[in-house]
Amino acid sequence: MMKIIQPCIVCISCCVFLSQAIAQTAGSQEKDPFDELNQAIEKNYSTKPPTSSPAPHTESVQPAQATQVTQATEFSASSQLNEFKQWQDNYLSQYQQYRKAYFSALDDRRDQLLKQWGDAELSNKSQFVKYQKGTNGNAEKVVYDFANNEVRLSWLSNEEQSITTGQIKQSLQQLSKDADNKQVVASILKQESDYHSADKLLFEQYLKEGKLSETTNRFHQNKRYIYEKESEKVRGQMLAQQQALDKLYDQLIQPTPKNNRPSKTLDSTHDNTPDYNHNYKKAQRSVDAAQQKQLQVKIHQEKIQIKREQTERLTRLVNNIKQLPSPKSQQQASNNQKITTVTIPLAKSSELAKAQPFVAQVKEQSQRWQLPPSFVLAIMHTESYFNPKAQSHIPAFGLMQIVPNSAGTDVNRFLFNKDKPMTSRYLFQPNENIEAGIAYLHLLDERYLGAIKNNQSRLYCMIAAYNTGSGNLARSFNKNRSRSVSQAVPIINAMQPEEVYQYLLNNLPYQETRHYLQRVVAREKLYQVVGS
Template identity: 30%
Template sequence: MKILIFLLLLLISIYSYGKEEKFQNYMKEFQEYENKEIRDYKAYYEQIMKEFEEYKKIVNEEFENYKKEISKYWEDTEISTKTKWVEYSNNYKIKKVVDFENGEIRIEIIDKNKPSNEKIKNLLKDLITEDTNRAFKNDKLSQNIEKKLLEKVKHIKTAKVDKKPILMDVIVQKENPEPKDISKAIENLIQKGELYKKPSKFGGEKVYFFKIKLLPKIFLIKIKEYKPTVSKYSKKYRLRESLIFAIIHTESAFNPLAKSPAPAYGLMQIVPQTAGKDATKIIYGKPVLLAPSYLYNSEKNIMVGTTYLYLLYYKYLSDIKNPLSRLYCTIAAYNTGAGNVARAFIGTTNIKKAIHIINKMTPSEVYNTLEKNLPYEETKQYLNKVAIRIKIYE
């Protein structure tokens, strides 16, 4: 935009004065201005890449510190993953786990005595009524990462984490439940659950754990919560809702507090250095780094994820002629990057050369080549899962 304004002023000046000397001077000024813009952007980009290295360093350090703290109390240092939300009490002696992929709730307590039903009911109530905003505030690991990022990284975007239900819609299945509805749901869970015990790290104490199976196919309940946002960005970027939902399902199993050490955060598992960096160029006009709080805001997470899908399908891989072939390549690229997709066809990361080969193939041949030659087993499985799940959401 700045360059266009400069050119407009230049043309007006040439028209007004019509002098060769002035024209040459303006062209020189324009070239200097353009060179400065390029230098400034290059310097900014280099700074962003340095800051991401600092970002990764902070994440790695905080993950290790958090694991060390947990290991003082627990044999297994269980922390949140892509598909599991894990929360500890302040003294680390109570652990609450929600496994979205396998549909299970687990509450573990280190104590000398067997926990009463009342205690388990209260812990279940806390878990069921907790929203994403409160969960983020209770997440010591994410809070420590966010704090360090704000101290050490300049180009970082944060956001307020929205207050979305995590389990209320799944367990109570009412939009605005009354206390009696919640109590009834908890009673049902107590009846379905089983209490076990195992040794703890402390002499004289045991680990008591209460396990409950959730309803099968909880993702069919969770899609109602995110449908307005998915629909909004589906229309904006001309992407199928079924594709977006299939990717959310495969990336996080609809765990809004999903995290991995990559680092990647949220429903669509956004990695700030890759999807985040590329998508923010479109969203903000320049790449910026996204903090955990930004990516735990469900709307912003879906916005960034769908922007990246748009870039893959309509920009980076746009020369693939067959829409289905391009879809398969886009799915794989979301997981592993466009360069690794190219590698599956030609052994190098040259996308243009790979597209030339892809355009000679049928969609089935493209899919089979990806399944056979993608560099990582994870991506092969990812492609298969997303392709199957698209049909669920159509």
């Protein structure tokens, strides 16, 4: 019987660390909240390529023996499907356990920050946020804002304390000595060489254009405003989880559509193999329509569960906000604290200048897989604003926002013959992230969407699929809402590229993906000079 290597199952034991890792005290030096998960992945996942057991020997057999062989083969196929079904059940169960542990820890962290700072600012796609102790012992927050092109430093102090120019300079010097900040500082300053003198550059910019503001009451925000702000984050996070389930379904069940186009890649090492991870894909194709329907039902039930979890998280948020002191009561308290913030606007630069630290690697990998560099840079811009420490709560990591256990696993199988997720540590390295992101775009281009004949139509579909998955892309075109790409391809091929683009804008299941497509298409024009 063929042995199916189980891909990207996050073991339940890996989840326990999350509450401890994410929910740290706001004044302490932050660690990578995914460091222990990285270690668990490295320890628990096999890196050996999938292997299959020898097929039953059928040469020179008598009729009775042939019957036995047939029965053995049928039993093997049945056992294989049962094993695959069991794997699917385990995958969904452990995905649910991981999701619950992750968001419980994230909410713990949010509640701690609300209690200490009156606000819960965390790292996301467009900004990197770090909490630490300042040189004067006060709690300190640093925000590298890639979208607004600025750096913000905030201190939590007693009302009578004032933040001096000397303290600002010391804090900037401390930032420059922190190795964790190197990639972010170098990226936001546009040049790697600027990192070693980053404190001087930032201090000079502060003296020129910096602004200092004070919030005399850290709980100055109206509780209703806090709820609206934080509840919007929760809803967005849970919507992202529903989209992640769509991608998960595609990964579990959908076979790779046939591609009749000749491969255009310059990397023959991987594309000489017609079907990577052959045994796993063979098991996928052997799952019949009834079993696919069963999995669809399970995915639907899991989405209902996500909605229940959203309600639970919102209820918890309400209860915790109620416990926050009101602005008036805090003003009357003897231990009232204030927040002092310094905003340092950075020198204005073009989008191409922001991309410059990554252009060489993008061009190298784009040439390797024969994709337009401008197309890749537009996706990178939209995914992360060129923030190498970008992190969303799907979770996805790095410049091209790779989800470890979907795109990360696909690329690991394809490039390295490893059947495991990529780690956040790996994906926070710009060169590795770019390689993974462009390799995944190649898989969309040549494998999943390779049967789309027109290059421009295929690029539009690749953009949408990169954001929402190939199954949701197919749903946009199939009248029966099927997730089958093979069924959607003839419809796409009958359209002109502009018709494909407009059809996607009108019919993609998620509004966020429609906006994503528009942004990438518009930004691609900004980077066309890179490919010239």
